[in-house]
Each structure stands twice: as structure tokens, then as C-alpha cells.
Amino acid sequence: MQAFYADHFVLPLPDGHRFPMGKYERLRSRVALELAQVRPGVALPVSDGELALAHDPAYIQAVVDGSLSPAAMREIGFPWSPAMVERSRRSAGATVAAARVAMGLGGQPAEGIAANMAGGTHHASADKGSGFCVFNDAAIAARLMQAEHARLRRGERHPLQVAIIDLDVHQGNGTANIFSRDPTVFTLSMHGQKNFPFRKETSDLDVELPDGCRDDAYLHALELALDELDRRFSPGLVIYLAGADPHEGDRLGRLKLSWDGLEARDRRVFDWAFNRRIPLALAMAGGYGVNIEDTVQVQINTFRAALGYWERWRALS
Secondary structure, X not given: OEEEEOOOOOOOOOOXXXXXXXXXXXXXXXXXXXXXXXXXXXXXXXOHHHHXXXXXXXXXXXXXXXXXXXXXXXXXXXXXXXXXXXXXXXXXXXXXXXXXXXXXXXXXOOOOEEEEOOOOOOOOOOOOXXXXXXXXXXXXXXXXXXXXXXXXXXXXXXXXXXXXXXXXXXXXXXXXXXXXXXOOEEEEEEEEOOOOOOOOOOOOEEEEEOOOOOHHHHHHHHHHHHHHHHHHXXXXXXXXXXXXXXXOOEOOOOOOEOHHHHHHHHHHHHHXXXXXXXXXXXXXXXXXXXXXXXXXXXXXXXXXXHHHHHHHHHHHO
């Protein structure tokens, strides 16, 4: 299974910064040690033109040249640097690459599932960043896959339909904003009702969960959400944000999912896509464990489950 990374493009942060940047390198190291069937690849950066499929050109330019206002940088939560720009481009590029591999748009047979070892930057809107998110990787990948699919299938009248299944504990407000008037992309966000962002956007389907929500209630809500998605939409691609932050050990999550509950969540999403033969691109999204190794373990479990579905896709081909 192919997985793309950019953790060697280090974003310099001041001492005491609360973003756990080290989790990405730790994830890649553990994947290399424990999951030999995962093939890592360096993510390429997305271009300004590709960014502009989802973002305002003026915002892109301000990010690139460092002219965003101090207030805009505070909302993002990172200090500006050339490394921040490059890492953000490559994080988006990793989700683009995973979607291409899953769909077989790069000249190779479709593999059905592929991954970004970071990504899930769902708080970035068309004209601003927020919540440690500079560019919205899922939105860029969705729009670019639609463009590439249309170019390859010029006789088709209907655009590629994309479902973004966002199971980070925080609402995908930026994604909802970008696609608010786009019927070709379905945004499903299942998140903590009282958690960040405190001013929510309207997704195609929002599922709000109370603080302290545990495995059974969460998985029941997910079943209902996927059933509704199935009734309302027929995607040709799924982009799945598999946040680690619903875990009971997360500093910011406020939910109480166990290891087993999160693994069951992942398998339910993978099952839903596989049973309908829908290619799936996976991004890791948020995770802020009190113990960073707990966050990495959630993500390792997600990769291990994904590998099983990659093998099922291989058996089909």
C-alpha cells in the first residue's frame, strides 16, 4: 500500500508550542518497523495553480510571500517561514498523490486505497487558514481529481462525485465552506458539538456528539451517517480524514473512544467504501494525545486496518 509523507520538511516551532509536530516522523518510523507492506513515498508539492482550485489566489500569494497579517497568522497558529509554506504544499501533495494511486489516475492500475501520513487540514477555508491548517488538502485533492477524471473521460457528461468523510473530532469547517455551493462534493463531518471551531459551518451532513461520547454511541451515529450518505450521494472517490483525536487519551478531543472503538470506526468506513468499490484516499488529520505515543498508536492501527483492505483490492484485480 502506498503512503506519502513530508515530515522531513520540518516546520520550525518555538519551544513550548502545543502542536505535536513530532508525531509524523514517529508514525513513519513505526510504519517502517511494523508494516512492511506499506511503501512510503516522498510527497511532491502542489503548485499555485493546483492550490487555486480550492483557495483564493490572493490568499495563496500572501501565504507564499509571508504577507499575511499577524491576526491571520495567529488564526493559523504557526509562525510564518518558507518551511511552513513548503510543508503545507507537500502535505496537500500527499493527499493528491494518495487519491491518484487509489483511483489509478497516474497511469497505473487503481489500487483502491492509499494514504497520506499527515494531511486532514480541514480548517483552512478558501481565503484563510485556521487551527494549524494552511491549505485544505482534501479540498485541493477533490477538485484536482475531478479535473483529471474529466480530462481522461471527455465523453462523460457527469463530473466525478467525491465524498469527504471527516471523522476528526473537530468540525471540518473549512471544507464545508469551500464546498457549500458544490453539489459534486459531499461533506460529512462527525465531531464534538462543543469543541473547536466554536462557530460551525454547515456541511452536507453534520453529526454533533456530546462530550464524553463512548464507543457504542459513536459507532451507532457513524452507521446512521453512512446510511444517510448512501441514500443521498453516489461518490466515485472517498477522502477519509481518520482523526486520532476522538481517543480517550487526547488533550483536545473531549470524547472517550477506546483503541477498539477507533479501529471499529476505521473498519466501518473502509467496509463502506470497499463494498461499493469506491477508491479511498486516507489522511491522518488531528491527534493531540497527552502521551504522543497514544496518538501514533491510533494511527498505526488505522494503517494496519487499511492494509487489510488494500489486500482485498489486490485480490479483486
